[in-house]
Amino acid sequence: MDAYGVQDAKLEYKTISAVEAINSASSIGVFLGILPLWLRPIVSRFFAAKMKARSSLGSMAATAVAKRLVSSAFRQDLLSKLLEGRDEQDRPLGKKELSAESLSLLVAGSDTTANSTGAITYFLAQNPNVQAKLQEALDQVLGPPGGDSENxxxxxxxxxxxxxxxxxxxxxxxxxxxxxxxxxPRVVPEGGITVLGKTFASGTVISCPLYALHRLPSVWGNDAELFNPDRWSKGDRATMLKAFAPFSIGPRACLGRNLANMELLIFIATIFHRYDFVLGTSGQKFMMALSESHLGSPSE
Structure with missing residues (x-):
């Protein structure tokens, strides 16, 4: 028996579609997240398949942890770093803590960057002039594509x-x-706050939808619905950054913001330095494609 109470265990496995599980679990997770706590168990009954996907996703993380704990092989990855973690009493994370942290890294630290990369790739394929300008900027720094031996x-x-x-x-x-x-959501602290003349009492739960915030014409202009990277250099960047919060803001903002931004820089620079992207179906709307699989019917 080791420090985690794990003996020579026999693990049973079944095949789970990771991408399908993440997509389903993420969509229902966001949906349930905006509901009051008392309403979530009731609503979740109408989305049996998606709730099963959440359970499958948790099982994937727990299985990965269990498999690692009974393995003698060493692998340098994020899970190995979690295994090295210790609390104030020099105790390692328990199995449940390891599984919970692994699940967070799987969804918040991987799927989010992946779908952001997909969205940016779509926008660039939809806007060939922007794609060409980006490739020119990359060529100036990395050299012409094909000569990547140095990089x-x-x-x-x-x-x-x-x-x-x-x-x-x-x-x-x-x-x-x-x-x-x-x-x-954020909870108003003691003493309350006043925002734009509106006072909120302490304990009030408030929030600002990022979808709406990122499309305010007063900040982004009348073309706020369009993909236009030039607005960042030609507009008031300081004002735009104040209204730009894809990772949230404050002490509860995304812990992996810097890592995610570094990954996106490397991903986008690498693939668009080498390849040209075009849409398979001309004129297809990205958000419309997303809406078809957002929540689906209650029976799904």
Missing amino acids: GDTAPYSKIKNIEYLQDVINEGLRLHSTVGIGL
Whole structure:
């Protein structure tokens, strides 16, 4: 028996579609997140398949942890870092804590970056002029495509981190397609607060939907619905950044913001330095495609 109370266990496995489970679990998770606590158990009964996907996703994380705990092989990854973690009494994380943290890294630390990359790729394929401008900016720093022997398989972060247009493209993609479009709730502290002349008492739960915030014409202009990275260099960047919150803000903001931004910079720079992207179906709307699989029917 080891420090986690794990003996020579025999694990049974079944195949789960990871992508399907993440997509289903994420959509119902966001939906339930905006409901009052008392209403969530009632509503969840109408989405049996999606609730099963949430359970499957949790099982995937727990299985990965259980498999690692009984393995003698060493692998350097995020889970190995969690296994090295200790609390104030020098105790390791328990199995349930490890599973919970692994699930957070699976969804918040992987799927979010992946779907943001997909959205930005779509916007660039939909706007060939923007794509060409980005590729020109990348060529100036990385050299012509095909001569990547100096850069290796991926665009070096040290070379691309200061390409302003690359960051503008990513910010514009995150503005139009934030991973979480709802307003993340915050509780008003003691003493209350006043916002734009409206006073909120302490204990009040308030939020501002990011979908609406990122489309305010007063901030982003009359073309707020359009993908236009040039707005970041031609407009009031300071004002726009105040209204730009894809990772939320404050002490409860996304802990992995810097890592996610670094990953997006490397992903987008690497693939668009090498390849041209076009839409398979001309004129297809990205948000319309998303709406078809957002929640589905209650029987799903």
